[in-house]
Every structure is written in C-alpha cells, then in structure tokens.
Amino acid sequence: MDRPAVIVIGAGPAGIRAAARLVQAGLRPVLIEEGGREGGQIYRRQPANFTRPPAALYGADAGRATRLHGDFAALRAQIDWRPETLAWGVTEDGLMLLREGRAEALPWQAMILATGATERVMPVPGWTLPGVYGLGGAQIALKAQAALIGQRPVFLGTGPLLYLVAWQYAKAGADVQAVLDTSPWHLRLRAAPWLAARPGMLARGLRYTADLRRRGVRLAGGVTPLGIEGEGQVAALRWRDAAGREQRTECDAIGLGHGLRSETQLADLLQCDFAFDPVARQWLPVRDADGRSTRTGVYLAGDGALARGADAAEAAGQLAACAALRDLGHPVDELEMTTLRGRLRPMGRFRRGIETAFPWPARLAAGLPDETVICRCESITAGDIRASARALDAPEVNRAKAFIRAGMGRCQGRVCGLAAAEVLAAARGVPVEQVGRLRGAAPVKPLPAATEFAE
C-alpha cells in the first residue's frame, strides 16, 4: 500500500492551483473531479469536439481560463488525476470514492476541499415548471453545450451573475424579455466603498448593465416575484415592481438565482466546526486566514469555503496548499504566503460589497404562499414547513427534516436548504441562525444501486 495521499477535491480554479503548488514541492497529489474535465464551473470546458474559441466562451476571462487550462495540461502527468470520480463520504480512515460504478476508500493524510458552490435560490411559485433553470445552469447550457434555455428568457434574482448571464444570452442572440433584480438599486450606493476594492470588476459589471440597457432590455430593481405561469412549461412571470404595481412578462424560460451557496458537505462529514456568516447568511466551515479548518489535515479553498469568485479561488487554493505543505513539514517561504493573503484582502472587501448590493432576499420567504414548493425533490411546500414550525414545534431545520422530510430528498437540501431555513425562521419569528443548518450525511450524492464495493 502506498503512503496515505494528499488529496485535492475539485478541479476548478482553487483545486488546480492547490495541486500545482503541491507538485512544486515534490508531491504527487490525488486530484478528484466529479466532472469529466477540469476548469470548474466558471472556466468549464466545452466537450473536446466543440470548436468555439476561448474568447467566445469566457469573454473577458478568456486569458485566465486559457492559462488555467494550459497549466493543468502541464500538471496532469505529475498528479494522480481522477476525473468522473465522486467523493461521496469520508472518515478518519479514508475518502470514499465512486468511479465507473466502483466504490473504494482512499487513505489520506491531508485533504484540500475545493468543492465550489451552487446556486442560492429563493423559490418562486411555479418554479418547478420546465424552463426554469438556475443562472449557473443557464450559463452552462450556453458555454458547455452551445444551447439556450429559451429564445425569450427572463432573468430573475440578484447578483453579478444575473447581469452577466443575461448579457451573454443577449449577445448569443436570445431576445431577453427582462432582467429583474430583487435588490433595490439604492443598495449599490451603500456597497460602493467595498465594490471599489476591485475597480476592474466593478467597471465590468457596469458595462454589462449599460450594454443590456442599450439593447433595449427591460431592467428593474427591487422587484417581488409573484409566480411563474404555464401549462407544462414556462409561459410568463408575474411580479411586482418597486412602486408596488403588478406586472406580467411573457417568456419561454427563466434563469433564476440569488448568488452562491458553498458546497460544504465533506467539511461537515469531517466534523469541521461551522459558524454563521452574517454577511452571506450561511453557515460556513471555520477556517484561518490560510484555509486551515478546525480539523487537523483538512484545508478549505475557493467558493466551497467562501464565495469570492474565481480570482480569489486561485489565490486561496495556492495558499491552502502552502499551509498544508508547511504543516506536513515542507519549507514554504513566508513571503509567498504574505503575498497571497494580500491578494485575497481586496477580494474579501469586494465580496462584502457584492453581498451588500445584491443580498439574499430572505424577506421574500415569509411572503411565499403556503402552496409554494420549496423542496423540489419531494414537493414539500412552504405550508408544510410552517406546519412543522407551529403545529409540530420544530425548533430547527434538522427537526423539521425529521418531521416532514424537507432537505431529505435526493439533493440533500442543496437546492432548498437555505430557503427552507428562512421559511422556518420566519414562521417561528426567530433569526435564521437560530434554526441551525442541515447536517450532511453520506453518501453526499446518490450512489447507483449497482455500485460495487471493493473488499
């Protein structure tokens, strides 16, 4: 048996930079990736037989994307590269993997979790209708499959991705019907001092908005979504504008999302400590400035630790690898770590600005009609959650899950968890941090019934 491995989970910007730094120190890390190719979501690669150039896929980030992909290609022979491999559980003794239907446990001595993020979504009545997709999903359709989720889409939600995806769709030829932001415009002024930490990113965001306006796309802020209509697929969105007037916009698809939520299941299974982050209104694994979790040998980097975007992920990945190397007894120059910490500082401020300008619309949870589906997996409604809060007296989300299965479906609360917590907290009249967080359970994603387990 080989020595226990140093493992990096996730081959996005954080994971690739972490693996590269470990290789630089003479290690041969294992790099686990659930998808087939490297890049993560933002620098996701199209299938090998697609021909669009990087500039068409990544726009202003084409240089960064190409560099990351190129560096990975150079790295590949020096690492134990395991694509299409799901890390579905972890104990002291081993990381549980699934590849091509076979499960195995990989002994580990250090682990860098670069597991990324998924959409943070506030449900809207009717959001289970075909044609409603996460903003990230809408972008993946375009980037990785050269397809649009619809020809006349509405983009609804908040955050930088709302405008970026709307702009990418408009540029690709979609007739974007509206871009509807749940955040009121005035919050951007309040956020301006923090957003100024990254003038280039700020300017880019303003450019997308200006270009959408120039194309005649309807933009509205401070909206309240009321419901999605359609028979078998999306036909229209009803919403209330900032002045309180009811509006109805016809469309054939909706891109929906309110920022990002970190994928933290493995950190949870490893019993890392979590703390409530009042800015993101999420429970996140506790880490020091270099990415050390509260558990020895476990490090956190990228959007899976704190959603700060791809540039921060690259720096945080390298920094977490430096911390791991140092803890394993390898020499690491302090200057390198100081430089990386310095690079992350403005990104932390910028993230604060983003969360201020485009907050998670927690206020909407209390107003969702009882019949609104919150859990897509098992069609559990806002009314079910309120009943568990009141009649069944569930004080926190895990009790509510035990009573009514909210968060127990196949996605394990990835999609509904944050919204379900808000509905529960609103029904009990307590701050959301008081209803806790859904605990993770292995397998963190469904395993096929035919899985073979190694002896």
Place this chain on the structure above:
Amino acid sequence: MAGLFHRIGERERRPVRLVVDGTPLEALEGDTLLVAILTQRAALRLNEFDGGPRAGFCLMGACQDCRVWTEAGESLRACSTPVAEGMRILTREVAWTGQP
C-alpha cells in the same frame, strides 16, 4: 412536441442516434442527454411526488432533478451523462433488472 432548448451553433458534429421512450431521437456527439432530449421535448421526467413534468434545474449535478433511466432500469443524471450511439432511455422509471 417542441423543445425547450435552442442550439446556437456547434451544429457540425457527428450525429448520434438514441431511442427515448421507444422513439428514435437524433442527437449530436458531445451533447449531454439533457440537451439532446430537451432540444426536442419539453420535459425529462415526472416528479415522483406531485406527478408534474420536470426538466432539470441546476445543470451541474447538484439538484438531481434530471434523472432519466436506461431500459435496464439504471438511473442516469441527464445533465452530466454524454450521449452515446444506441442509448435506450426512458423518461419514466421501470423496475431495475440489475443487468447493465
């Protein structure tokens, strides 16, 4: 039945033939099952709890709302499964036979 998704390019790929619910469906090499099906249909499956049509949501393997089945009963996540020649797919669950 009209599809939800619309291709905007990359059409010069090799055709791949599938069978979905017994009906031939032509996809392109490199398509995910989700895109192959939704460029021609408006749903992937029916939800087990409310019976409503579903067509996936996250497209990145997190939401598990795009499950389809092989005729042998194996469930597949359509958003992260590439199409392959001769695949036989069902949009409703059947009894699992244990045969690949």
